[in-house]
Amino acid sequence: xxxxxxxxxxxxxxxxxxxxxxxxxxxxxxxxxxxxxxxxxxxxxxxxxxxxxxxxxxxxxxxxxxxxxxxxxxxxxxxxxxxxxxxxxxxxxxxxxxxxxxxxxxxxxxxxxxxxxxxxxxxxxxxxxxxxxxxxxxxxxxxxxxxxxxxxx
Numbered sequence: 001x002x003x004x005x006x007x008x009x010x011x012x013x014x015x016x017x018x019x020x021x022x023x024x025x026x027x028x029x030x031x032x033x034x035x036x037x038x039x040x041x042x043x044x045x046x047x048x049x050x051x052x053x054x055x056x057x058x059x060x061x062x063x064x065x066x067x068x069x070x071x072x073x074x075x076x077x078x079x080x081x082x083x084x085x086x087x088x089x090x091x092x093x094x095x096x097x098x099x100x101x102x103x104x105x106x107x108x109x110x111x112x113x114x115x116x117x118x119x120x121x122x123x124x125x126x127x128x129x130x131x132x133x134x135x136x137x138x139x140x141x142x143x144x145x146x147x148x149x150x151x152x153x
Contacts, residue, residue, distance in 0.1 A: 002114065003112045005112070011080040012080050044060070047099070049089060061073045061074075073146050074132055076143050078135060079138035087144060087146070090146060
């Protein structure tokens with residue numbers, strides 16, 4: 001499980017602020033109540049352990065189907081030069097991750113995709129949500145794709 005995606009030197013502004021925090025709380029409530037999509041994407045709530053705080057951190061994310069029944073999430077951060085905080089938390093604790101998806105709480109293991117598996121997954125992501133191709137063009141950082149697999153599978 002190699003988590004390697006260095007910070008870039010250029011990119012868009014990473015989303016933050018009151019409006020984003022309010023939307024995230026709204027999205028988390030909807031997803032945990034069983035709603036399967038938010039803002040036109042399949043959605044899940046990713047719960048990680050803070051790399052410094054050790055506290056649980058929940059983030060709503062869009063997801064895409066993996067080849068093996070897994071969930072694939074994109075650490076795009078709107079095409080920012082830096083990785084999102086949740087990616088750094090995953091890198092620190094890839095075996096202490098859970099998701100809420102379609103009304104179900106699932107313990108998962110996180111793995112960053114590389115090589116051919118990454119290329120195939122990018123094709124799936126961009127076909128379903130073309131805006132991710134624009135994020136990739138706006139930064140020189142490799143935007144990680146993370147596969148979330150049900151623990152015990």
